[in-house]
Amino acid sequence: MEHVDVVVIGGGQSGLAAAHALREQGLAPVILEVSEQPAGSWPRYYDSLTLFSPAARSSLPGLPFGGDPDRYPHRDEVVAYLLRYAERLDADVRTGTRVQEVSMSDGAFSLTLETGDRMTARGVVAASGTFGRPHRPALPGLDDFTGTVLHTAEYRRPEPLAGQRVVVVGAGNSATQIAAELAAHARVTLAARHPVRFARQRPLGRDLHWWLQRTGLDTLPVGRFLRTPPTQLVIDDGRYRAAVAAGAPDLRPVFSAIDGTKATWTDGATEEIDTIVLATGYRPDLGYLRPLGALDADGHPRHREGLSTTHPGLAYVGLEWQRSLSSNTLRGVGRDAARVVRRLIAHLGAR
Ligand SMILES: Cc1cc2nc3c(=O)[nH]c(=O)nc-3n(C[C@H](O)[C@H](O)[C@H](O)COP(=O)(O)OP(=O)(O)OC[C@H]3O[C@@H](n4cnc5c(N)ncnc54)[C@H](O)[C@@H]3O)c2cc1C
Numbered sequence: 001m002e003h004v005d006v007v008v009i010g011g012g013q014s015g016l017a018a019a020h021a022l023r024e025q026g027l028a029p030v031i032l033e034v035s036e037q038p039a040g041s042w043p044r045y046y047d048s049l050t051l052f053s054p055a056a057r058s059s060l061p062g063l064p065f066g067g068d069p070d071r072y073p074h075r076d077e078v079v080a081y082l083l084r085y086a087e088r089l090d091a092d093v094r095t096g097t098r099v100q101e102v103s104m105s106d107g108a109f110s111l112t113l114e115t116g117d118r119m120t121a122r123g124v125v126a127a128s129g130t131f132g133r134p135h136r137p138a139l140p141g142l143d144d145f146t147g148t149v150l151h152t153a154e155y156r157r158p159e160p161l162a163g164q165r166v167v168v169v170g171a172g173n174s175a176t177q178i179a180a181e182l183a184a185h186a187r188v189t190l191a192a193r194h195p196v197r198f199a200r201q202r203p204l205g206r207d208l209h210w211w212l213q214r215t216g217l218d219t220l221p222v223g224r225f226l227r228t229p230p231t232q233l234v235i236d237d238g239r240y241r242a243a244v245a246a247g248a249p250d251l252r253p254v255f256s257a258i259d260g261t262k263a264t265w266t267d268g269a270t271e272e273i274d275t276i277v278l279a280t281g282y283r284p285d286l287g288y289l290r291p292l293g294a295l296d297a298d299g300h301p302r303h304r305e306g307l308s309t310t311h312p313g314l315a316y317v318g319l320e321w322q323r324s325l326s327s328n329t330l331r332g333v334g335r336d337a338a339r340v341v342r343r344l345i346a347h348l349g350a351r
Pocket residue numbers: 009010011012013014015032033034035039040041042045046049050051052053097098099100127128129130131132174285288317318319328329330331
């Protein structure tokens with residue numbers, strides 16, 4: 001059986017940032033990534049996606065994003081950037097490799113791969129993101145809906161829904177962006193469970209992220225004090241607020257009941273709906289850690305700022321609000337990774 005020092009599970013931005021931090025500390029991590037390329041979930045995000053942060057504030061440690069620093073890069077540029085990053089990393093990246101289960105055996109972590117192969121490791125960094133676990137909340141009548149239900153994880157482009165009556169459920173960036181682009185092709189309602197709150201992309205002529213970094217809000221270590229993440233602000237250059245004001249999409253509270261394909265709105269009106277798009281977020285995709293007892297009943301990791309509180313040789317990178325607002329972003333994950341890796345190595349060295 002193969003024995004390695006530290007295994008990183010997931011070859012997206014979080015796994016790559018963790019591997020970079022481990023290399024900086026002189027270790028030789030092995031990255032296990034189920035897909036065929038180390039670009040995380042970015043290739044599977046919807047086609048029109050552009051970053052909400054400019055290129056200058058969207059890079060991982062050691063490799064600038066490149067090009068015009070003020071532009072907001074497209075999804076495909078992020079994919080290309082991450083592939084470039086992985087190539088330069090000088091780490092053992094094994095694609096097409098799914099980790100099925102992690103357990104403890106004789107004081108070391110024992111990893112079972114989908115192939116049935118096993119390996120052991122002194123340390124594990126879980127960096128498997130959230131995209132594999134879309135959150136589908138219990139909405140009134142949703143289980144009785146006989147039309148099409150899509151989660152944003154399955155949504156790529158508006159054309160297949162052209163001409164339909166569509167309800168997008170959500171109040172964050174993805175919900176608003178998808179509802180607005182669909183509204184050019186279909187009749188669309190943005191059904192929000194919370195108020196939609198817009199933040200200007202460039203207040204006083206500077207990108208919002210410049211202000212977040214300048215004020216320290218981006219890295220304020222408040223993550224561990226938050227019971228639930230605050231509702232997301234919709235970052236807007238003006239077009240989403242204008243679209244909602246023009247009624248395309250129209251904005252209303254979530255339906256109160258559904259019968260077949262007929263939705264009842266909170267004002268009592270009813271109408272036929274073709275498709276409901278759930279833009280209701282994601283949860284940590286860490287099922288392989290369940291046998292270890294490292295997760296709570298909802299599948300969330302038990303940790304403190306990324307270091308497991310159940311298994312000190314286990315660390316997390318890329319959790320939402322792991323430490324701060326920027327923890328699960330391109331601009332912030334490198335800082336968290338470096339910090340958690342230093343603490344992980346201190347533990348491994350002390351054993
Ligand atoms: C629609 C959308 C837009 C976003 N826009 C921005 C933005 O503009 N700017 C920004 O900074 N952030 C943005 N984010 C947030 C964040 O940066 C991304 O979600 C990013 O992809 C998270 O990176 P990650 O490496 O943590 O997870 P992922 O990118 O999901 O990578 C995790 C990897 O782990 C692999 N994996 C999972 N389970 C296993 C397993 N058992 N074994 C082996 N491999 C496994 C997966 O295949 C995947 O490649 C956005 C997120 C979404 C969903």
